[in-house]
Amino acid sequence: MCARYRMVRTPNPTGEKKKQALHPRVVPLGTLHTDDLIEEVENRSGISGADIKGALRVLADVVADRLEQGYNVEVENFGFLSVSLSSRPVMDKKEIRSESIHFKNVNFRxxxxxxxxxxxxxxxxxxxxxxxxPPFGERVRRLMEYLEKHHYITCSDYRELTGCSKYRALEDLKKLIDEGKLEKNGYRSTRVYSLPSSEKH
Structure with a gap:
């Protein structure tokens, strides 16, 4: 399987009507979550999923501690993590105190x-x-193939998988729930869809 892309045009930052050049952007196939990655690593390495999950949790805690202390962190074979800060705009460094400077984000290189x-x-x-x-049957086929490898899917993931609008995606998912082919869990922004409990492996 290969990644898909589409050509997109970035809006002109100046607000002018002159068209900007096109550039390629990956169309995500979906979102892999930690449990999905752990399952694949477990199958490839023979290390237990519980050990992998525990190690990842400890690694995240250690990285957070070191970033908080002001270090940049290199995770071998992945990349570098660093902290970015935010504050109100000032013209002179004397105009602001350390209490007014806050964490903004973690950068990844x-x-x-x-x-x-x-x-x-x-x-x-x-x-x-x-x-x-794609036709509804093809959309369902893609969905079922996805759920063979993942525990659940979100509406956003389904849209990326099939190219549906949000309205069409919700209609598809509702239809499949009504037919007993899916069940939903969670609430509003955390809602996910999965195979009925009786069909899960």
Missing amino acids: CGKYLKSKLKTMDLERMPEGKGVL
Whole structure:
């Protein structure tokens, strides 16, 4: 399976009507969550899922502690993590005190190993236009294939998987729930969809 992309045009930051150049952007196939990755690592390595999950949790805690102390952190084969800060705009450094400066985000810079693994990735252009939306049967096939590898899917993931609008995605998911092919869990922004309990492996 290869990644899909589409050509997009970034809005002109100046607000002028002159068209900006097109550039490629990956169309996500979906979102893999920690449990999905743990299952794959477990199958490849023989290390237990519980050990992997525990190690990841400890690693996250250690990284957070070191970032909080002011270190940049390199995670071998992945990349570098650093903290960014925010404050109100000032013209002179004397105009602001340390209490007014806050954490903003964690920056990630990809390492050489990860870059080298992705340099030869296969890509195909995603078809554009109104006739692109796959038939309902094909959308369901993609969904079931996805749920064979993942515990659940979100509405956003389903839209990325099928190219549906939000309205069409919700209608599809509701129809499949009514037919007993899916069940929903969670509430509003945390809602997820999965196979009925009787069909889960």
